[in-house]
Amino acid sequence: MEILVYGIVNSVTLALMALGFTLVYGISGLPNFAHGALYVITGFIVWSLLNTLKVPYLAAVILALLVTGLIGAAIYYFILIRIRGMATSEIIASYAIGLAILEGLRWGGFKGMTYTLPAFIPGSLNLGGVEIDYQRIVVVLLGAAVMGGLWLFTHYNRIGLALRGMAQDERAAMMLGIDSDRMAILSMFLGSVLAGLAAVALLPLGNIVVEAGYNVLIMAIAVCIVGGLGSWVGAVLAAFVIGFAQILTVVYLEPHFQMVVAILAIIVTLILKPSGLFGRQKELEERV
């Protein structure tokens, strides 16, 4: 029971971390290595708004998500747009931006264990013999809501459908009047908001530390590679595979093997099935 509950919590956590990354990659083919930095920066923005400007919690969260989204869009608009389509340059540039943000935060004095966010609802609950705090339940609910919301958005909304069109064939989408630059900026905005949303939900469970940026990036990449790059269904599925694998290692082996599981998952996937669990796009192409 413990494994089940914490497995689900951990899986949804991973899914939340990865969805923004996979969304951006899926739509504009951009591996956004600044993802982790966007995650951390949201935490610090919320903290600053709460503690220095005394903004109410909910308003601070919404404001921070908006700001993070705009930062992401600005990164794309001012920098990444110039190297669009060159994967290596995109990785180097976005990773450099991420490093600059993270180390800039550290240099600016955001270090140590003093930065924490309050839980949305304090307290905990006994679920079939397992003690679980409300914040983790919020995480699961929020994760489910985000996944459901994304699914509805990309299947029924005009813009969401256009994003999916662009994800599959950028030029064919252009011919139908879809502006690819605008859609790429929008995908970066949404991806950054999702990174921020993950941060807002997850950071109250611990401290806001700069190092989290690197961890989140590695987790996001692990989930995306196992799930098949750019596949949203695959990412969610992979989050559950890795999530439960991690909890099982924690229970039966040792807690500090958690990160090893993620890295191992990348290696095993790349050896056995390089296109990932749901690398359907490639498989379809091979069949045709």
Next chain:
Amino acid sequence: MFEARGLMVFYENMLALNNVSLQVEAKRIIGIFGANSAGKSTLMYTLSGIILDMKRKEEMAGGERITVLGQVLLEGQDIMGFKPSRRARQGLVLCPERRRIFPESTVLENLLIGGYLATARQKKETLDYVFQIFPALVPLKNREGGFLSGGEQQMLAIGRALMAQPRILMLDEPLMGLSPLVQAMLVRSIREIRNQRGITILVSEQYARPLIPIIDYGYILENGTAVLEGNRQDLLDNPDVRSAYFGV
């Protein structure tokens, strides 16, 4: 009135289009015929603006140098500098070579993505129209685009382009690789679309015979040059053209 003046396209030093000019009157069906690598697709990409995107991507990657010269005029306005999406908004929609269906989206979703520019009412009306002229798509509504046959994909590609509410529809090799039966059906549909919706249609093909009954005017491209143009009879009267493109 849609017009191209003195289009020249170079890929590095290779001349892909050499001083090509077109004049397209409203509600006509215009054929563009030529062999492989005669410049048909380059012409379509230049008219629809996709060439600008190709040029930009190549420039960024330090690849092939693409040079585009000339004018594309829509109702007297030069739209050569417009991005493809902006040209589509002006009613210039390309249904590309090899169809380029969205393979992971269903037939209905493909059509809805095509309706990005349409209002809700136009979307509904055009959707009904597409299913009316291509009834074969109705039972396939929820099938993924990648699992359709070539003919079904072509119907879907044309339907998807119609959803974008074109005034001028460009079809790049719509009959390629299809059986004569499907070809004949598509040719009928193309004429119907022009007659019922008043859309101007530019259609390119290697082999002109299936299209000759429906075109109002045609151009023959050879090595990037428009070597001959004329109405149906003019083309048929030229013995070289007859043997090379019509097979009669």
